[in-house]
Amino acid sequence: DTGVSQNPRHKITKRGQNVTFRCDPISEHNRLYWYRQTLGQGPEFLTYFQNEAQLEKSRLLSDRFSAERPKGSFSTLEIQRTEQGDSAMYLCASSNRDSNSNQPQHFGDGTRLSIL
Amino acid sequence: GESVGLHLPTLSVQEGDNSIINCAYSNSASDYFIWYKQESGKGPQFIIDIRSNMDKRQGQRVTVLLNKTVKHLSLQIAATQPGDSAVYFCAENTHFNAGGTSYGKLTFGQGTILTVHP
Numbered sequence: 001d002t003g004v005s006q007n008p009r010h011k012i013t014k015r016g017q018n019v020t021f022r023c024d025p026i027s028e029h030n031r032l033y034w035y036r037q038t039l040g041q042g043p044e045f046l047t048y049f050q051n052e053a054q055l056e057k058s059r060l061l062s063d064r065f066s067a068e069r070p071k072g073s074f075s076t077l078e079i080q081r082t083e084q085g086d087s088a089m090y091l092c093a094s095s096n097r098d099s100n101s102n103q104p105q106h107f108g109d110g111t112r113l114s115i116l
Numbered sequence: 117g118e119s120v121g122l123h124l125p126t127l128s129v130q131e132g133d134n135s136i137i138n139c140a141y142s143n144s145a146s147d148y149f150i151w152y153k154q155e156s157g158k159g160p161q162f163i164i165d166i167r168s169n170m171d172k173r174q175g176q177r178v179t180v181l182l183n184k185t186v187k188h189l190s191l192q193i194a195a196t197q198p199g200d201s202a203v204y205f206c207a208e209n210t211h212f213n214a215g216g217t218s219y220g221k222l223t224f225g226q227g228t229i230l231t232v233h234p
Binding site: 006031053056093106108110112 | 150221
């Protein structure tokens with residue numbers, strides 16, 4: 001299977017702990033996105049990478065959040081000092097680039113974060 | 117009308133019926149639209165897309181219609197099957213420029229729960 005892969009699938013942690021999620025995009029895709037989804041809502045954009053460059057961060061991404069894509073392949077999303085409100089599904093998506101950037105984003109199955 | 121939180125619009129159909137799921141988008145500058153299917157515990161799965169220079173596109177058992185005048189998108193599923201039961205999201209793509217390149221960012225609609233009864 002060459003789809004988007006996310007690890008771990010589930011993470012349960014106590015408030016105040018740090019967590020890190022990993023995303024492996026589809027191999028030939030140079031664009032990578034992180035989204036957050038809460039129950040009953042559609043995914044909300046968090047941040048975007050083109051190759052290793054982080055080109056946009058949503059205002060949803062507080063200072064406790066950091067994302068990296070060091071070699072332009074896999075990406076990590078870290079949340080420091082987790083809070084109850086961070087409980088959500090964190091989704092990663094990737095896409096290829098065409099001349100006008102209209103290519104569908106393909107999603108992984110997400111990491112579900114639960115803060116106790 | 118609008119739904120908030122867990123109160124997603126729902127559509128309940130019998131197996132074999134055709135289903136129509138509607139979506140209103142907000143940004144007249146959006147030029148690309150995607151329908152996704154999301155099953156419980158999984159990520160959104162790409163179904164079909166359409167560019168703004170088209171008003172209809174067909175796939176296997178699915179058709180997407182785009183009405184830019186009223187900013188409306190619909191997904192038609194023919195001969196709906198129990199395996200089609202899921203939450204369906206439309207997403208609009210708006211372009212941004214950064215770092216000397218253009219990229220698209222998706223904004224998702226609220227989702228519709230489709231339930232197919234055998």
